[in-house]
Amino acid sequence: MTTDEKIQAVREEVAALHAELVRYGLVVWTGGNISGRVPGEDLFVIKPSGVTYDELAPDNMILCDLDGNVIPGTPGSDRSPSSDTAAHAYVYRNMSNVGGVVHTHSTYATAWAARGEAIPCVITGMADEFGGEIPVGPFAIIGDDSIGRGIVATLEGHRSRAVLMQNHGVFTIGKDARDAVKAAVMTEDVARTIHISRQLGEPIPIPQDRIDALYDRYQNVYGQKPQGEL
Amino acid sequence: MTTDEKIQAVREEVAALHAELVRYGLVVWTGGNISGRVPGEDLFVIKPSGVTYDELAPDNMILCDLDGNVIPGTPGSDRSPSSDTAAHAYVYRNMSNVGGVVHTHSTYATAWAARGEAIPCVITGMADEFGGEIPVGPFAIIGDDSIGRGIVATLEGHRSRAVLMQNHGVFTIGKDARDAVKAAVMTEDVARTIHISRQLGEPIPIPQDRIDALYDRYQNVYGQKPQGEL
Amino acid sequence: MTTDEKIQAVREEVAALHAELVRYGLVVWTGGNISGRVPGEDLFVIKPSGVTYDELAPDNMILCDLDGNVIPGTPGSDRSPSSDTAAHAYVYRNMSNVGGVVHTHSTYATAWAARGEAIPCVITGMADEFGGEIPVGPFAIIGDDSIGRGIVATLEGHRSRAVLMQNHGVFTIGKDARDAVKAAVMTEDVARTIHISRQLGEPIPIPQDRIDALYDRYQNVYGQKPQGEL
């Protein structure tokens, strides 16, 4: 595959994956964004800013370098990239094994984030997917590297591919854009289920060794092929 | 553009935007209504009363003057305009920078309104969009100008483009009909997220200077072009 | 219109209206049922029992007399009518102004019914539509006239077109099948909104004279033509 072919493939995947955010109700209006790293290149593809989900197409996705600068003269470069581009870029620069990043304000995840509370690992599907709790990152606002730094500082060395940024929303990472979208979907699913469970009492904790066993099996055995290491 | 062309453009936009109220689950049956000012004219276009969402089309939208009177002989003028037309008209007469008005009984916003409680600004997306809390307007019922007066008195000089009318529902304003619809969608989104967050504890407050910084950036930088001043 | 034409028109309306129960999420699987009186005849049309919503069509709707007996030799008469047919028939026999009946186990209405608690009238849209609280009927199970009697005893002389049958679900009535479906949709809408409002405090009561004024206006003025008297 040439570099151009790789870029085109990521454009198509990133554009198409936004439909999954809509399908699972993770976004409203123009909120939320997905990016994907171009394999083997210091480039990533991200959603344009303030454009509706109905309008997204491979050719209006925006190609950026790892500092978040738009590559001039490429398709979509007449538009601004997502206002969260700096945070995505920071993650790609600092976590070399990350191939995809997703950001949403999905309802239940953001509800936990507004209280600054981590989601406890009390269902086996969450142990499979996240290997423990989904942690909370710092309060940080747009304007410098503070969101990106908060994501990396929280997820570096953590099993979870999702972080709840306090008072803000959720960022997820993955081996590619699809894997990061899966993490975003599963984050909202467990955020919702565990919220509802706690409304009428306390969920029963799962012993740590059982969480470890579930996580290990799922990362290595489940699905038609082994999951990537993250 | 001639006046007729401008009227036709607003008819098309207002009719089409009602689909967004359905898409985001803000309305049931024939509830909810959108209007749009005809730019540069003392006219606005509004949904007919008691007509289903499946039947809405540019030609059955109703053209009114700023006192809420139907303009005779225009398409749709054989029907009654929305029963909330007087409230929309009052807003257009008294807030010259408003180009669109939306009214819904969306679930979570109305739940806050029934308790007469403002929605606190505890998520950054709400700071972006509303610049602070979404305030509560007075209890007022149809029959005179009291709903319109309540909307204007509450929103005049407020950053929020949305007001929760006590025991009733939500009215939003915008620079045009699309902007007011966006405000209605975002109102329900934050009403829901913050409701859910509060079910299991208290959200962490966001410092006022951070709210101010987020609002300022979003109104001036976000999206493909600057947002209107409202 | 001949009797046959009237029957056919009601078959078509009743079959089509079931899609509204699906659209508004009021039913799952084969649950829920709608019936419509044939105007001027001692007949009504009702959904067959245990048939999926995808299969419903005018020709498998079932024609019954006012004792709930299937009219032999008519389209659909090879199937059993809804297991709630006796309750629908009882209503038509005893409330001559009722032209349509709907039964669902919609989530929020049934949640109130399981506690045996009436839904208080704390939002203006509920005052418009129901003129006050939605009352609770007795605990009654299938096998005799007790469900039908409970519906009639509760709704006779009440403004509400909806009754929550204790531990069971909701029955609504209307001037025709469409009006009863509207009442079912609005019942779930207010059941949900007021439930959510009460989760975080007490809604503000609406004074009785304001409820009366709203109900009077809505029944006589709203929509493209006056509402029926029920």
Next chain:
Amino acid sequence: MTTDEKIQAVREEVAALHAELVRYGLVVWTGGNISGRVPGEDLFVIKPSGVTYDELAPDNMILCDLDGNVIPGTPGSDRSPSSDTAAHAYVYRNMSNVGGVVHTHSTYATAWAARGEAIPCVITGMADEFGGEIPVGPFAIIGDDSIGRGIVATLEGHRSRAVLMQNHGVFTIGKDARDAVKAAVMTEDVARTIHISRQLGEPIPIPQDRIDALYDRYQNVYGQKPQGEL
């Protein structure tokens, strides 16, 4: 019908029924799975592992023996069967009257399961369908027969066709795959309704003799033909 025709019929039914899990919101991403026994044979058909709902088709369903081994050389046998195949197989080996098994992590059912709390029978539709409470099975994780044993030990001799596996999700059984899917849909429906009811107080209990009467009638009379005995 030849064995091959029976296998093909079950492949088609099992593949198609997965759409019902999506329609009723019981699954996200590749979660959840359905299997169906091939009538009169020691075989069952199950969903492949880690494959999206959009890709499911009769020819990628997987044929297994009652020990959960894939039958070599049959369509789909190049993929792995669902990671829950051992649990399905255990149920078919030990409950000869079961013709279908469904597993989901549906939100409200899993919320009860995370607290290890049975769903009480406080609505008549639940008495019809389940004949009493939906019980909780033990905490068990993938790797041996413990999930299968927990399902069978809990449901053997119980009226309920659904079991909440602690901290995990729900398994349902039926006379065929369709009946088990219906049980999964109704489990989530009652889990949700009764959860919501309990948020604002205690539901009124239904006397045991009334539960018995409802269950008896529904299993023997409801629908166009008698229900299977399970």
